[in-house]
Amino acid sequence: DTGVSQNPRHKITKRGQNVTFRCDPISEHNRLYWYRQTLGQGPEFLTYFQNEAQLEKSRLLSDRFSAERPKGSFSTLEIQRTEQGDSAMYLCASSNTGKETQYFGPGTRLLVL
């Protein structure tokens, strides 16, 4: 069990650029979650997958955001035409059906200039 990993750990980009983050869940976990966390707040739910199916999306996930999990293993979160308000920590977590315990990765900190 190597834990949840996320890449990159840090990303600085200019407003208007596209960015993509990757999450590798714990290997036997079939559910994968994305959260956004801003300074002084708790993580806010963005979306989750069960295997390759995206089952729920938050209203926070505007049409500039897209997430995929094509083979039910790793997932990517893409933000198009980034805005300064997108600056935040993006967290990934995974869990397994029947044991609703989420484990988090270290996060990707995004700064949009």
Add this chain to the structure above:
Amino acid sequence: GQQLNQSPQSMFIQEGEDVSMNCTSSSIFNTWLWYKQDPGEGPVLLIALYKAGELTSNGRLTAQFGITRKDSFLNISASIPSDVGIYFCAGQLFSGTYKYIFGTGTRLKVLA
């Protein structure tokens, strides 16, 4: 986005003191999780609670799932400097969704 009510928001305590924090909601939850987060890192799971009334310990930490399924508390006994950090509760709604809603966090500072 939706967040749970967590209190206190922050606290300073002396090393060796016991700490108590709680989360409340108007919604019913299926599962409660408690996490600790250090600056720049992802949350680390401390305790998981699955049944109403359940009391679970992990070393110096004890957490309980409220009988009404709408609240949970976390106690830390004999605090030490490394307990410093932000503690979050997270609840999974009792409504067929598998997403979690997080509390606003309790910032703990321990004075040696």
